[in-house]
Amino acid sequence: xQSVTQPDIHITVSEGASLELRxxxxxxxTPYLFWYVQSPGQGLQLLLKYFSGDTLVQGIKGFEAEFxxxxxxxxxxxxxVHWSDAAEYFCAVGFFSGGYQKVTFGIGTKLQVIP
Amino acid sequence: xxxxxxxxKHLVMGMTNKKSLKCEQHMGHRAMYWYKQKAKxxxxxxxVYSYEKLSINESVPSRFSPECPNSSLLNLHLHxxxxxxxxxxxxxxxxxxxxDEKLFFGSGTQLxxx
Numbered sequence: 001x002q003s004v005t006q007p008d009i010h011i012t013v014s015e016g017a018s019l020e021l022r023x024x025x026x027x028x029x030t031p032y033l034f035w036y037v038q039s040p041g042q043g044l045q046l047l048l049k050y051f052s053g054d055t056l057v058q059g060i061k062g063f064e065a066e067f068x069x070x071x072x073x074x075x076x077x078x079x080x081v082h083w084s085d086a087a088e089y090f091c092a093v094g095f096f097s098g099g100y101q102k103v104t105f106g107i108g109t110k111l112q113v114i115p
Numbered sequence: 116x117x118x119x120x121x122x123x124k125h126l127v128m129g130m131t132n133k134k135s136l137k138c139e140q141h142m143g144h145r146a147m148y149w150y151k152q153k154a155k156x157x158x159x160x161x162x163v164y165s166y167e168k169l170s171i172n173e174s175v176p177s178r179f180s181p182e183c184p185n186s187s188l189l190n191l192h193l194h195x196x197x198x199x200x201x202x203x204x205x206x207x208x209x210x211x212x213x214x215d216e217k218l219f220f221g222s223g224t225q226l227x228x229x
Contacts, residue, residue: 032215043119043205043220044158051215090157094214101214102171104158 002027002095004106012112013081014072021064021076021109023091032094035065039087045091050074070099088111121206121221129178129229130196136224137188138206144219146212147189149181150205152223164189165212196228 005024013019025031028055036044048059053068065076074091091106119140128134138147146165150158163171164183172181178200180192189206202224209216 006136034217036218036220041203041222041225042223043207044218045220046217050215086168094216096214101212101216102160103218104160107157 002091002093002097002104004091004104004108006089006091006106008109009107010103010110010112012114015083015113015115016080019076019078019081019085019111021091021111022036023064023074023076023088023106024072025074025093026072027093027095029095031067032103033067034038034076034092034094035059035063035076036092036105036112037087037088038090038108044090047076081113083113083115113114119206119208119219120223121204121224123224124220124222125225125227127227127229128193128196130198132164132196133192135193136191136204136206136226138191138221139187140207140208142210143186144208144210145186146209146216147183148205148207149189149191150207152205154202155157162191163212172213181221185225193226198227198228201226201228204213 003026027068034049035047038044050067081099088108090108094103122137142152149161152158161175162181167183182190205223207218
């Protein structure tokens with residue numbers, strides 16, 4: 001069965017430091033992969049997505065993610081974190097199930113940025 | 116216009132009340148979704164409408180009743196809810212009902228059931 005695992009529930013980084021948020025998926029074929037960000041009390045905003053081709057994808061707000069098939073991973077990175085990046089980050093996978101296409105989300109990683 | 120608008124932003128209701136959540140988008144998207152998000156949890160899919168027809172119902176209790184009056188509007192009718200139904204209800208839309216589509220989310224309705 002398909003699943004998305006985000007092993008880090010909470011991460012704290014200093015402003016200006018680099019960031020990597022981990023995501024692993026389980027799916028029989030190459031999935032559609034996404035990273036979304038959610039600020040408190042708000043909806044989710046797409047940062048980036050991967051379907052095929054170049055395994056390093058660039059997104060908005062200076063984020064990038066790398067798809068590694070051998071590790072079933074799609075980790076999100078940012079070279080220098082800003083205080084405004086504090087939010088909840090969700091990895092998601094799109095897949096076929098029961099004749100329908102669905103998107104399922106990981107449990108999320110809450111990012112705290114300290115001065 | 117790249118927004119999904121949800122009203123109301125906050126709703127408090129008793130277990131015997133009937134209320135409705137509304138969602139609107141003017142991006143010409145043909146797929147619209149309701150998600151439920153409990154505190155500190157990921158969004159969970161409830162319903163999917165594709166071309167104004169219900170295509171997915173994720174075994175949601177009948178006290179939740181979706182409606183898609185036209186391609187721009189999506190409602191969620193609530194009746195006889197339970198306190199455990201308290202959550203953030205998110206509406207989303209996408210160009211098509213496809214797994215590779217970007218989802219555009221509204222800011223949600225924070226529902227409290229007393």
